[in-house]
Amino acid sequence: MRTLRTPDERFAELPGFDHAVGYGEVPDGDGGALRMAYVSAGPRDGAPVLLLHGEPSWSYLYRTVIPPLVEAGLRAVAVDLVGFGRSDKPAEVADHSYARHVEWVRALAFDVLDLREVTMVGQDWGGLIGLRLVAEHGDRFARAVAANTGLVTGDQEMPEVWHRFREAVRAADTLDVGRAVQNGCVKPLTEQARAAYDAPFPDETFKAGPRAMPGLVPITPDDPATEANRAAWVALSRWRKPFLVAFSDSDPITGPMASVLAKVVPGAHGIQHPTITGAGHFLQEDAGEVLGAEIVKFVRAGQ
Numbered sequence: 001m002r003t004l005r006t007p008d009e010r011f012a013e014l015p016g017f018d019h020a021v022g023y024g025e026v027p028d029g030d031g032g033a034l035r036m037a038y039v040s041a042g043p044r045d046g047a048p049v050l051l052l053h054g055e056p057s058w059s060y061l062y063r064t065v066i067p068p069l070v071e072a073g074l075r076a077v078a079v080d081l082v083g084f085g086r087s088d089k090p091a092e093v094a095d096h097s098y099a100r101h102v103e104w105v106r107a108l109a110f111d112v113l114d115l116r117e118v119t120m121v122g123q124d125w126g127g128l129i130g131l132r133l134v135a136e137h138g139d140r141f142a143r144a145v146a147a148n149t150g151l152v153t154g155d156q157e158m159p160e161v162w163h164r165f166r167e168a169v170r171a172a173d174t175l176d177v178g179r180a181v182q183n184g185c186v187k188p189l190t191e192q193a194r195a196a197y198d199a200p201f202p203d204e205t206f207k208a209g210p211r212a213m214p215g216l217v218p219i220t221p222d223d224p225a226t227e228a229n230r231a232a233w234v235a236l237s238r239w240r241k242p243f244l245v246a247f248s249d250s251d252p253i254t255g256p257m258a259s260v261l262a263k264v265v266p267g268a269h270g271i272q273h274p275t276i277t278g279a280g281h282f283l284q285e286d287a288g289e290v291l292g293a294e295i296v297k298f299v300r301a302g303q
Contacts, residue, residue, distance in 0.1 A: 024112035037086035054124020056210035058085030064288030083209020135232035150257035243267035248279035
């Protein structure tokens, strides 16, 4: 597997995101290894909160979510998915698969970092991956937070806005990552924030990950990931540990999934699930402090 690594100087100026960066090697699934990046903030003995971003962002997305967690004594661990952020970037779209991304995050979180009693927070692809991990490795998790995400099997039709996004990514000669993030927000990005989302990708050769991800979402019942996701739904339908559904009020892509998760997952029953107002698909960008406070409240309720 041929990989690319974004030069460190691309991340030299990231206002509000100056946490020390950690790295861990995970098997690439092709006989080699990949370096994955993460930031860990807060006490090392604090209860771990695993923050998983989606497409086409990176851990920078959680920069305003992290401070409330740290102030509460929690350990925030924000991962860069393979192909994103400071993590290595397989150069070919075909190098990416749903199963590989689940395994890459599992290997980093459990084999490298040995996280236990984890609170999983997943948004967008972070939830597609994180909910699989919760379902398949439930003993490692204390609770879970689904934030503008879901677990797609291909058995239901995706909204038209998502199909338009998928086609736009497929057809674009130049993939404007900063613009894609802005399009998923209610509030305007600052120039610095937009530059930060572009930073991991010096040119088009680095963007196989963002280009691959829309095509990996199961949209037909015979998708390679369908059976594993169906099995995950079965496991989640038996999940009795606390499960918070923290969606925004303005996400046309994942919004309908909120009520499904709240109904199907037993651990979500009897919990007051917040609706985070004034926020779009990337609710961490629009209302990160609010999401952070909701996570803290949720964790404290179970301690």
